[in-house]
Amino acid sequence: MTIRNTRRADIARAAGLCCTLGILAGPASATNGYIANGYGGGSKGMAGAGVAVPTGVLGLARNPAMGLKVGNQAGFCLTTFAPDRGFETSGTGPLANGSYDSRNSVFVIPCGGANF
Structure with a gap:
């Protein structure tokens, strides 16, 4: 057999x-928002670009190296998270046919941080 073959x-x-x-x-199945695109108002407002820009102490969760530019400060935030937590099944797997909805539709997620 030759190399070409x-x-x-x-x-x-x-x-x-x-x-x-x-x-x-x-x-592929996905929802919108299980992983935060930023932490704190400034970082969330940039939709992920806060990784490269120092937006305050809460933005350090995405890029801790920005701690030198942020300086000494502390911060706190509350974020609401409201995913669509329902699905329908039709004879697949161990679940019975039907529609399922979660009892919890809104979650409050606290975040905070300090840089010294």
């Missing part, structure tokens, strides 16, 4: 593996 066989195997993994992959 070996490479073609390797490429064919890799393509077959990629196709198999693509077929086996299930659909």
Whole structure:
């Protein structure tokens, strides 16, 4: 077997593996907001860009290296989190068919920090 044929066989195997993994992959399911894009008003207002900009002591949760630029301060915040916590099932897995909703729809998440 020549090197050229070996490479073609390797490429064919890799393509077959990629196709198999693509077929086996299930659909992605996500909600909006289980991971915070920032901590504190300034950092949340930048929707994640607070990693690169010092927005105060609460922004240090995303990038602690900004502690030198923030200086000595302390801060506290309360964030409300209201995810859509319901789903419907139709004969899959151990759950009975039907619609399920959570009893809790709004959560209050405290955050705080200090830098010295």
